[in-house]
Amino acid sequence: MTAERFDPSVADGRWQAAWDEAKCFEADSASDKPKTYVLEMFPYPSGRIHIGHVRNYTMGDVLARYHAMRGREVLHPMGWDAFGMPAENAAMEKGVHPGGWTYANIETMKGQLKQLGFALDWSREFATCDAEYYGHEQALFLDLFENGLVYRKESEVNWDPVDMTVLANEQVIDGKGWRSGAEVEKRKLNQWFLKITDFAEDLLDGLSTLEGWPQKVRLMQENWIGKSQGLEFAFDLSNGEQLPVYTTRPDTIFGASFVAVAADHPIAQGVAAQSAEARDFIELCKKGGTTAAELETAEKLGFDTGITARHPFTGAELPLYIANFVLMDYGTGAIMAVPGHDQRDFEFASKYGLPIPRVVAPSVDEAAKPFDGEAEAGEGVLVNSDFLDGMSVEDAKAEVIARAEKGGWGKGTTVWRLRDWGVSRQRYWGTPIPFIHCEACGVVPVPKDQLPVKLPEDVSFDTPGNPLLRHPTWKDTACPVCGGKAERETDTLDTFVNSSWYFLRFASQPADKPFDAAEVAQWMPVDQYIGGIEHAILHLLYARFWTRALAHCGKLEVTEPFASLFTQGMVTHETYSRKDGPREVYFTPAEVDRTGNGAVLKEDGQPVSIGKVIKMSKSKKNVVDPEDIIRDYGADAVRWFMLSDSPPERDLPWSEAGIEGCGRFVQRLWRLFRQYDDSASGEDIGLARKTHQTIAAVAEDIEALAFNKAVARIYELTSAAEKAAPSADRNHAIRSLLLMASPMMPHLAEEGWAAMGGDGLVAEASWPEVDEALLVEDEVTIAVQHKGKLRDTLTAPRDASKEDLEALALASEKVQRSIDGAEIRKVIVVPGRLVNIVT
């Protein structure tokens, strides 16, 4: 007979090889079956798989395997988001080539993923740093260019003068470069932009169609796009100029008591040219911090320019200030300030002694009501506002916009928070932007037949800056238009571009073009996309934009790439540390022995303190290496742990005790599988019911991604089958358990399947059938309540009538004792559930 214990160290590898050989997981685009595309966010090849990847890919794997069992043709691909800074950092630190470093990491991580037995179609694997992939990306970029969605613009960037590179906002810490520590400068550079703002309305509207997305993510995107509607109009200034301003509260226009512009507004610059005082003030504004806390506490500061602005209705001359709280890159960079109904304006007016008129009040009778130390931004009726008096805020907005448009001095406009997407990066390890700079012809696209523009291999990272710019010959080329001497663009594309269309390339990968529209149409949209919440905005918005942009160019039919999105929680772990003087020294879980309530350091046997359960991070050393735990417990125990206990959208606390429990359950199921007995016969109707109910419920749970609930049901049926005597129904229960567990513990399932004499591979088996007739019980337990409190339970036929149930309930001795002769006023009967007696 079979081994007493399931040995993953032998079985895992055996079945992984068997799946590879049978090509179980290669998706067939030509299949007649209905299709399901399951995708997890592809990893950055940083070096090793971490536990978050394991959780992410295990969830997707369960879905992929489950849908295959349900007769779907499943596409479940994997690849590598392989461009990016860490490779260049490694090059600088260790003197290796970014490409060599990246491909070596891919090799390692692919091996690790294989150890987990994921049902991935490796035949479609690619890395975004493959010249083939980024060549196609360059072609797509040129398509967008031809369709007017790509442009160049001078814009301000964070420049690290030591590393000689542009930094993303996140790489600027306290005004200093995160690597060099150098004071970051603002520099104006010519940058490439994608016109994502052309799609702002469309991206916003599309959100309402994404019913399979978490509400949270939809709201985050909505806020990010930031649509606001209001009035744009221009003030006539006392110096003869015009000042356009934007407001979302045109209704409060009679409450405007000053006008303010941003420090970098042209008007401010003009004033600064005349006044040293103004220059000093502008300098001061630029120094202000940008962190949340700083902004919250930052004092409102202003500089009176001496210029005045004429109010369009009253003709009053309002003072014009340069103010530190006005932003240049939103609206027009200038505002009409209404202190009574905007908190910032209120603070500013209070400080500089400007009038704070009330123009909105709870009722018309309260036009003179004083303010209670702060602005009132809420609803009400208009007061002290001439022809607007008595109107609602909404009506007044419309009225002012209508008058402004009629008078030709302003118009209703929509303003977006969303900015165009700057994609230029002064880095080596990215997709070269396929353009050429010619002195005679300007900026010209590289002809498509010359793609890919490949990265040079012979680069050095010995000195800071962009290696492409420094390379002795790479940028030298001929102008494709005039044939004269020209230079290649040395900027590369933001890595978010790479991940904005990879799902299309997974679906279809012809050699001569980025993808085939018809083949893509067969797979897209992705039915279930799974990844971390950290990509809720940028990646998902960019991918939605690229899909729309490509559709706009006629390359695609679909507009929304991801029909359903699931954002999984993090894997967390408690921390172990000791105080060493003022600083906290952390220890890895492997260095620590967990005892009852405490923990001791293995090395010296002395206690360490147990800290909070937080996200695994290198700095807190609370990490576990997937490879270690796979070695100790086998892939299936690790996978099972990832699915048990915590709902998948919440954080999952890793624990040694938990993984041990999972390891035990793997063996427990194995022992049950061994009890499968062909010679057993006879019925066990109770177990049969439980089996069919479990099959139906587990299917429902998996489809809802409620893996923790599916796991609990499998535990329950396992217990029931263990306790049951041998019978044909018990054999069926065991077989069904094996099949239900197979998406989660595929190696164990294959091993058990083989031992039971099942045909072929479980990976290619079908989901067990449900007998609907067995889903309902003949007899049900009825709760009997007296005045809403449980007094007794009784067993009754499933279809017992209300009258019968009432009679049964009243016959209960316990119930009678509780009623104690009181008058029965009402009896509520819910058939099949309960009886509630009210006295």
Add this chain to the structure above:
RNA sequence: GCGGGCGUGGCGGAAUGGUAGACGCCGGGGACUUAAAAUCCCCUGUCCUUUGAGACGUGCGGGUUCGAGUCCCGCCGCCCGCACCA
């Protein structure tokens, strides 16, 4: 400030308005064993000179209902996103 989410045993968490705490972990007790490992069984929210089909119990206070963890109103606490966005 704006927007969103969440508060249930020692812990992770179950619960279409209908028996709160399924399932797992931890803990306790027992069986098997020369012993250990492995495994199996039982107990495990709080309280109680009524040990009982008792009382209390899902952050707090109200409400709706025959019945509320679930619905409504008002608080408190924690978490996340955005943020001087006019």
